[in-house]
Structure formats: C-alpha cells, structure tokens
Amino acid sequence: MNQVGVETKTEMVTVFIMGQAYQVPAGLTILKALEYAGFRLTRGVGCRGGFCGACATVYRLPGDYRLYADLACQTTVKDGMYLALLPSTPAERKRYDLKRVKPSGETLLALYPELARCVACNTCTKACPQKLEVMDAVQAALRGDIAKVAELTFDCLSCGLCTLRCPAEIPHYHVWQLARRLYGAYLAPKAEHLRRRVAEMEAGKFRAELDRLMGLSKEELKELYKAREIEPE
Amino acid sequence: MSVYPEYMQESIRRVEETRPARLGTNYPRLPLAEQEELLRRYHPDYKPEGKRPLRVGASFGELVPHEVADLLEAYPLVDPTRIDLSQVDYDVDVLVIGGGGAGTVAAIWAHYAGIPADRILIVTKLRHGDSNSIMAQGGIQAATKPHDSPAIHFLDVMGGGHFTNDPKLVRALVEDAPFIIRWHEELGVMYDKEPDGTMLTIHGGGTSKKRMHSCKDYTGLEIMRVLRDEARNLGIPVLEFHPAVELLTDEHGQVAGAVVWSLETEEYKVVRAKATVLATGGWGRLHIQGFPTTNHYGATADGLVLAYRVGAKLRDLDAVQYHPTGAAFPEQIVGLLITEKVRGLGAQPVNALGELFVHPLEPRDVESAAFIRECLPPEKGGRGLGVVTPTGMMGVWLDTPMVDMLHGKGTFQRALSSVYRMYIRFGIDPTKEPILVYPTLHYQNGGVVIDEWGWTGIPGLYAAGEVEGGVHGKNRLMGNSLLDYNVFGRRAGMAAAAWAKTARVGRLTLRHVERFVEELRRAGIPESRRAPLLLPDYRGQKTLARVIDLL
Ligand SMILES: Cc1cc2nc3c(=O)[nH]c(=O)nc-3n(C[C@H](O)[C@H](O)[C@H](O)COP(=O)(O)OP(=O)(O)OC[C@H]3O[C@@H](n4cnc5c(N)ncnc54)[C@H](O)[C@@H]3O)c2cc1C
Ligand code: SF4
Ligand code: SF4
Numbered sequence: 001m002n003q004v005g006v007e008t009k010t011e012m013v014t015v016f017i018m019g020q021a022y023q024v025p026a027g028l029t030i031l032k033a034l035e036y037a038g039f040r041l042t043r044g045v046g047c048r049g050g051f052c053g054a055c056a057t058v059y060r061l062p063g064d065y066r067l068y069a070d071l072a073c074q075t076t077v078k079d080g081m082y083l084a085l086l087p088s089t090p091a092e093r094k095r096y097d098l099k100r101v102k103p104s105g106e107t108l109l110a111l112y113p114e115l116a117r118c119v120a121c122n123t124c125t126k127a128c129p130q131k132l133e134v135m136d137a138v139q140a141a142l143r144g145d146i147a148k149v150a151e152l153t154f155d156c157l158s159c160g161l162c163t164l165r166c167p168a169e170i171p172h173y174h175v176w177q178l179a180r181r182l183y184g185a186y187l188a189p190k191a192e193h194l195r196r197r198v199a200e201m202e203a204g205k206f207r208a209e210l211d212r213l214m215g216l217s218k219e220e221l222k223e224l225y226k227a228r229e230i231e232p233e
Numbered sequence: 234m235s236v237y238p239e240y241m242q243e244s245i246r247r248v249e250e251t252r253p254a255r256l257g258t259n260y261p262r263l264p265l266a267e268q269e270e271l272l273r274r275y276h277p278d279y280k281p282e283g284k285r286p287l288r289v290g291a292s293f294g295e296l297v298p299h300e301v302a303d304l305l306e307a308y309p310l311v312d313p314t315r316i317d318l319s320q321v322d323y324d325v326d327v328l329v330i331g332g333g334g335a336g337t338v339a340a341i342w343a344h345y346a347g348i349p350a351d352r353i354l355i356v357t358k359l360r361h362g363d364s365n366s367i368m369a370q371g372g373i374q375a376a377t378k379p380h381d382s383p384a385i386h387f388l389d390v391m392g393g394g395h396f397t398n399d400p401k402l403v404r405a406l407v408e409d410a411p412f413i414i415r416w417h418e419e420l421g422v423m424y425d426k427e428p429d430g431t432m433l434t435i436h437g438g439g440t441s442k443k444r445m446h447s448c449k450d451y452t453g454l455e456i457m458r459v460l461r462d463e464a465r466n467l468g469i470p471v472l473e474f475h476p477a478v479e480l481l482t483d484e485h486g487q488v489a490g491a492v493v494w495s496l497e498t499e500e501y502k503v504v505r506a507k508a509t510v511l512a513t514g515g516w517g518r519l520h521i522q523g524f525p526t527t528n529h530y531g532a533t534a535d536g537l538v539l540a541y542r543v544g545a546k547l548r549d550l551d552a553v554q555y556h557p558t559g560a561a562f563p564e565q566i567v568g569l570l571i572t573e574k575v576r577g578l579g580a581q582p583v584n585a586l587g588e589l590f591v592h593p594l595e596p597r598d599v600e601s602a603a604f605i606r607e608c609l610p611p612e613k614g615g616r617g618l619g620v621v622t623p624t625g626m627m628g629v630w631l632d633t634p635m636v637d638m639l640h641g642k643g644t645f646q647r648a649l650s651s652v653y654r655m656y657i658r659f660g661i662d663p664t665k666e667p668i669l670v671y672p673t674l675h676y677q678n679g680g681v682v683i684d685e686w687g688w689t690g691i692p693g694l695y696a697a698g699e700v701e702g703g704v705h706g707k708n709r710l711m712g713n714s715l716l717d718y719n720v721f722g723r724r725a726g727m728a729a730a731a732w733a734k735t736a737r738v739g740r741l742t743l744r745h746v747e748r749f750v751e752e753l754r755r756a757g758i759p760e761s762r763r764a765p766l767l768l769p770d771y772r773g774q775k776t777l778a779r780v781i782d783l784l
C-alpha cells in the first residue's frame with residue numbers, strides 16, 4: 001500500500017520520564033512516548049486531542065534552565081527532555097448561584113480576592129499551552145472588564161499550568177469559567193429569534209406539521225426529502 | 234520552510250493552480266441513486282467481512298462489527314459470585330453512569346425534577362468532562378431561524394439517516410432543540426452571535442438550512458464546561474476514575490444501580506440506586522477495521538456491554554460512522570478530527586492533481602466513500618488519486634486556504650482556532666497550505682434501544698447520548714449528537730427522577746450476569762474474552778498509523 005515504499009528506520013531519542021531514561025522513537029507526542037515506554041495511563045490523559053487539559057506536563061531541556069509547560073498529547077518529544085506528567089492541579093473552585101451574582105468585577109473579586117495579588121510577572125502567559133494572554137486576562141478581571149476576560153480566555157482548557165506557576169496563587173481557570181458564564185448569561189446580546197421560536201413552539205405552532213410527517217410512509221418522506229429547498233451557501 | 238516532503242509540495246502546487254477556477258464554484262450534489270452506489274462500493278461498512286451476527290443476548294442474530302461482538306460476547310471482569318452486595322457503599326435515588334455531556338445534563342435535570350443533589354451520583358471513568366462531548370468542534374443543530382422549522386429539521390435528520398431512524402425519537406430531537414439552545418443561553422454558553430444577538434448559523438453535511446450553531450470551533454468544550462460548572466454549583470456529587478463494570482438488578486429484574494471499580498485504588502464499590510441513567514458515550518477506541526479515531530480515551534463501548542447483560546436491545550450497530558476528514562499528516566495527529574466546519578466555511582476536497590471530485594458537504598458516509606474511492610488504487614476499484622504520506626497513510630487535500638479567500642483574512646484563525654492551533658504546533662499553516670485528510674472512526678450511530686423518554690424498556694434503566702440508538706438511524710449528521718445528548722440527557726434525567734420517586738428496590742443481585750455467563754458457555758464462547766474494556770491499551774505500540782493497513 002505504501003507507494004512511496006521506503007519504511008525508514010525510526011530514529012530514537014532519549015527522554016527522562018520522572019527521572020528515568022527511556023528510548024522512544026523521535027516524532028512521537030509525549031503522551032504516545034509514555035505509552036511506548038510502557039506506561040498505562042489513567043491520570044494525565046483524557047481526550048488525546050488537545051481539548052480537555054488533562055495532560056498538563058512540565059519539562060526541561062538539556063543545557064536550558066527554563067521550566068517549560070505544555071500538553072502531552074500535543075507536544076513532540078525532544079532528545080534529552082526531562083518530563084513529568086501532572087496528575088491534577090489542586091485549586092479551589094468557589095460555588096455560586098448564577099442567578100444571584102452580578103456581571104461585575106466585584107463578583108470576581110468577592111469570590112477570588114487573590115486576583116488582587118497579581119504582580120504582573122507574566123509567568124502565567126508563558127506557561128499557557130494555548131498561548132493565551134493570561135496576564136492580560138487577569139488585568140482585565142481586575143478592571144472589571146468581564147467581556148474582555150471572556151474573549152481572552154475562551155480557548156482555555158483548564159489545564160492548570162498557569163495556576164501552578166503563579167506566584168500570586170490565583171486559580172485562573174476557575175475565574176475564567178465564572179467570567180465567561182457571566183458574559184454569556186448577562187452581557188452578550190440576547191438572541192431574539194430564539195426567544196420567538198421557543199414561544200412559537202410552546203404555542204404549538206409546528207405540532208400539526210410534525211403530526212403529518214409522523215403519519216407518512218418512508219416513500220412519501222423520501223419524496224419530501226428530495227424536494228427540500230436547499231438554502232444557498 | 235514547509236514540513237511537507239517535496240513530492241507532497243509538488244501536489245500542493247497543483248492544488249494552488251486549480252484554486253482560482255474552483256473559487257465560487259462547487260461540485261454538484263449527488264442524486265440519491267449515485268450516493269447509494271458510492272456507499273455500496275466504497276464505504277467500509279458495506280464490507281460484509283467486517284461484521285458477524287451476535288450469538289447470544291436480546292439482539293441475537295443482529296450484525297455488528299467483530300470488535301463489538303467480541304465485547305458483547307464476553308465474560309464479566311469480576312466473577313459475579315465473588316462480589317459482596319450486602320455492603321452498599323452509596324445509596325442514591327438516581328445514579329448516572331458517565332460524566333460526559335449526556336450524563337451531566339441528566340443529573341442536572343433529575344435535580345430540576347425534584348431529586349435533591351445529594352440523592353444523585355455521577356460515576357465516571359476519567360475526570361468529569363473527559364469525554365467526546367468536550368471534543369466537539371463544529372456545532373449543534375436547532376431550527377431557531379424564521380425560515381427554518383422543526384419539520385424541515387426532521388426531514389434532514391431522517392434523510393441523513395437514510396430513513397432508518399425511529400421517527401418518534403427524531404421528533405423529540407427537533408421539537409426540543411430550540412428550547413435546549415435557549416437553556417444554554419441562559420446558563421451562559423457563549424454562542425457565536427451577530428452584534429444584535431442573532432446567532433450565527435452555517436450549513437453542516439446534509440442540512441438544507443443553515444442551522445449549525447457554534448461557539449467558535451470549541452463548541453463541545455464550551456457547552457460541556459458550562460454544564461459541568463452548573464452541576465458543580467448545584468452540588469451534584471461525582472465519583473471520578475470509577476467506571477461502572479456491571480449493572481445491578483433486584484430480584485424482580487429491575488435495574489438497581491451498579492458495581493463500580495476504582496482505577497486508582499483498584500477496589501470495587503456497590504452503588505444502589507432507584508433509577509440508573511446510562512450515559513457512557515461511544516466506541517471509537519475499539520478502532521473498528523483498524524481505523525484511527527477522533528474519540529477520547531474512554532470511548533470503549535462499556536455501556537453497550539452493561540446494558541446487553543441486563544437484557545436491553547441494541548440497534549443499528551452495524552452502522553459505523555467514519556468522519557471524512559481525519560488528519561492524515563503529520564504523524565503526530567493522525568486520526569484527529571478536522572471539523573466539518575472547515576468545509577462548511579468553503580474549503581474543498583481535492584485530489585493529488587488538484588481536482589475537485591465531490592461536493593464538500595455530502596452526508597458524512599457519502600463524503601467518506603468518495604474520499605476512499607479517490608485514494609484506493611485502480612486495482613482495488615479506486616481512482617488512485619490520493620496522496621500517500623511517508624508513513625504510508627493516504628489522503629486527499631482539504632483546500633483550507635480557501636476559507637480566508639472566501640470570508641476574509643483572519644476568518645480561519647478566528648472561527649477555526651483549534652484546527653489552526655493544532656497545525657501550527659506541527660509546522661503547517663492551514664491558511665497558506667492545504668491539509669491532508671482521510672476518513673477516521675468517529676461515531677457510534679446505533680446503540681441501546683430507547684423510547685422518547687430515554688427508557689430502555691427495562692424497569693429502572695434509562696440511556697442517553699451516544700450510547701443509545703435510533704435517533705440517527707444508520708447515519709448521524711453533524712450537530713445532531715450534541716443536540717441528542719442534551720435532548721435525551723434531559724428527558725432521561727426527568728424520567729429517571731419520576732421513576733425514582735415511586736420505585737422500590739428489592740434485594741441486590743447479579744443474577745442477570747450469571748444467566749448471561751450460562752448463555753455464553755452454551756454458545757461455546759471462549760472464556761478468555763472479557764468486557765467491559767474500560768481503557769484501550771497502547772503500551773509498547775508504535776503510533777497506530779504505522780501499524781495498521783487501512784485497506
Ligand atoms: C472529535 C469529535 C468532534 C465532534 N464534533 C461534533 C460536532 O461538532 N457536533 C455534534 O453534534 N457532535 C460532535 N461530536 C459527537 C458528540 O461530541 C458526541 O456524540 C456526544 O458528545 C456524546 O455525548 P455523550 O455524553 O453521550 O458521550 P461522552 O461525551 O463521550 O461521555 C461519556 C462519558 O462516559 C464515560 N464512561 C465511559 N464508560 C464508562 C463506564 N464504564 N463507567 C463510567 N463512565 C464511563 C466516559 O469517560 C465519558 O466521560 C464529536 C465527537 C468527537 C469525538
Ligand atoms: S489559561 Fe491557564 S488553565 Fe487555561 S489553558 Fe492557559 S495555562 Fe491552561
Ligand atoms: S503568574 Fe500570577 S502574578 Fe504573574 S502575571 Fe500571572 S496572574 Fe499575575
């Protein structure tokens with residue numbers, strides 16, 4: 001099947017998994033390298049596709065003092081990498097009642113007063129595997145600009161890496177979740193067509209038409225299906 | 234510098250050459266007869282050797298893929314006679330198995346329906362939210378626009394499923410849809426909107442009206458995390474890393490909870506419940522016919538196994554959904570989903586010569602079949618016009634730079650940020666170069682038979698989401714499964730709550746498992762087969778793409 005034909009010999013690299021050296025093929029993601037090395041994972045893996053944030057990993061490279069943070073399922077191994085997969089991030093989430101809170105900076109600060117401890121060091125931004133402007137979001141939160149927080153943190157995966165690195169000990173992703181819901185529920189413009197459609201449904205507007213469709217044979221449905229008018233793209 | 238090897242870049246140049254002529258035009262949609270012909274000849278599901286009839290259980294004789302039959306015709310993980318059921322660890326009104334979308338919605342609505350939060354329990358395999366639900370990118374369907382209607386939505390769903398769906402379930406799906414989107418809006422889900430609040434909606438494969446609502450291309454993540462946040466606010470307890478390994482019944486055959494297994498401390502626990510909602514999602518990690526998958530790590534069809542042992546019927550499990558656009562290059566992301574929204578926004582599939590060969594938005598199975606025909610070598614009946622990667626994967630081009638050309642610079646990065654991010658991480662800029670795609674195992678079309686309230690027909694047992702069948706018949710359209718888990722999660726949660734209010738649970742037993750084991754023995758099934766699978770085992774394997782032969 002392989003028309004290009006050549007099964008090239010795989011180049012191997014050495015990675016240090018929690019201190020222990022393993023030989024793994026170059027080009028694997030950290031997640032697959034762990035499995036290749038024989039780990040059967042329960043913690044540290046969820047979606048395997050960069051969506052769930054379960055696979056937060058920290059690592060260092062030879063001759064480089066920096067501590068890097070990234071997602072194991074979205075990062076390729078490098079030779080000499082020292083890595084540890086983080087099983088979870090301890091960070092307290094505050095309970096709230098969405099119906100009772102106001103979409104304001106005070107709400108964020110009342111639930112997460114540690115926001116005010118931010119020293120603007122930008123460590124969170126550097127740690128973020130999604131490359132979000134995390135520090136800017138903290139500053140927006142402090143200004144009470146909920147819409148900005150929601151926009152800046154929309155792609156957050158709650159991986160917890162910013163939170164683990166922050167000297168001010170802010171549980172960022174819990175704040176982001178709160179801000180986004182405040183934005184979505186209170187600040188975003190409401191969908192008028194949706195309100196109208198729900199009212200129509202409640203008034204039973206489409207019931208008769210659906211009753212009729214339910215009574216049709218497969219063949220009759222097929223005819224209707226073929227005759228559908230397709231909305232232009 | 235491009236990460237594509239030179240021979241692939243040469244093919245990309247052809248794609249670029251034909252692009253100006255393709256902009257603004259499209260391949261015509263295929264008439265039904267031609268669609269059927271394509272499916273018959275090229276869709277992996279139409280290969281008879283991929284399936285076999287079940288030899289035991291309530292759906293005896295039904296065809297299912299071998300990988301699924303191996304699990305349904307398997308012995309329990311734990312010997313039922315060795316579990317001490319006299320010691321109940323959790324005693325609740327409603328047990329929800331699976332902490333993905335359907336499970337979370339069911340738990341919330343069981344609570345809204347009057348069950349106190351501490352009388353509900355969600356048990357789940359990984360963390361709360363680690364699921365297929367969190368991975369959805371494209372969107373969720375609902376007829377919320379004035380020129381659209383639930384009746385038109387109904388027709389699209391039925392046609393997409395080739396009229397094999399259960400019409401009662403389809404009706405529930407389309408009738409509840411606008412309400413669900415409204416509920417999400419109230420919970421604070423950030424749907425994409427115009428400045429005046431009008432929700433942005435686009436086409437999806439098989440839709441006749443633009444009714445795909447999205448939250449950028451993190452639709453699944455945004456909905457799932459808001460639902461999870463709400464469940465946490467309500468104080469609904471969750472037991473993480475505790476997959477269910479068996480359902481429990483009482484002496485009257487009513488389902489009465491489950492045995493769960495701690496992945497961390499490796500002990501079992503007994504959960505007694507008056508009503509149980511099965512919301513364990515799909516089967517992608519079974520890698521049916523060797524295909525890579527888009528699914529999360531825990532998508533191993535456990536719910537089917539559990540339900541089958543208590544006598545639930547299954548349907549449409551012969552129909553496997555392959556998503557036409559899984560990543561085929563580079564190696565690190567093989568199998569991962571490239572959302573249909575990329576095609577929704579105008580990117581066209583083209584072959585190695587840069588030719589457009591199918592409409593970008595045919596129903597998924599038809600689109601997949603067309604890709605496979607394009608790639609298969611002529612001696613296997615194909616056209617041999619795919620691109621083969623250095624690791625032996627094949628694929629066709631998805632002409633992603635078209636998105637910005639059609640909708641303005643910056644559109645791709647804004648509307649498809651997760652796809653953009655994924656490729657940029659591996660050195661490909663999809664706004665400049667096309668990406669290579671091939672079908673990947675995506676969705677479990679069928680599942681446990683339910684009625685319009687999620688009831689399985691077995692007293693005390695409800696099912697919702699990807700684990701159940703009938704809503705989509707033999708082929709689901711994109712955007713209808715996020716809707717499915719919301720509609721039927723809600724209905725199952727409410728029905729479970731209503732049942733729990735009057736139900737009485739007798740003595741806990743695993744008699745149904747013992748009976749099932751006897752049936753397996755009579756059928757001569759080898760004792761070595763065990764299920765549920767819980768997690769796939771990738772230890773010591775090279776990346777999947779290296780070891781499988783897709784043909
Ligand atoms: C990559 C991707 C993209 C998608 N895009 C779209 C889209 O754009 N639009 C759309 O409508 N649909 C889409 N889908 C499909 C859709 O996301 C799913 O069908 C739907 O979310 C399923 O919801 P669910 O709650 O039934 O299952 P899941 O969300 O998968 O949840 C099931 C949960 O049960 C847990 N579980 C499994 N076994 C057990 C057990 N034995 N005990 C306890 N817990 C268990 C799992 O770990 C998981 O948490 C997509 C799917 C994928 C994978
Ligand atoms: S903002 Fe923090 S929690 Fe969110 S993705 Fe970035 S590092 Fe992870
Ligand atoms: S790491 Fe913490 S202190 Fe530093 S900028 Fe980010 S939020 Fe502020």
Ligand code: FES
Nearest residue numbers: 047048052053073
């Ligand atoms: S496993 Fe989900 S983001 Fe890596």
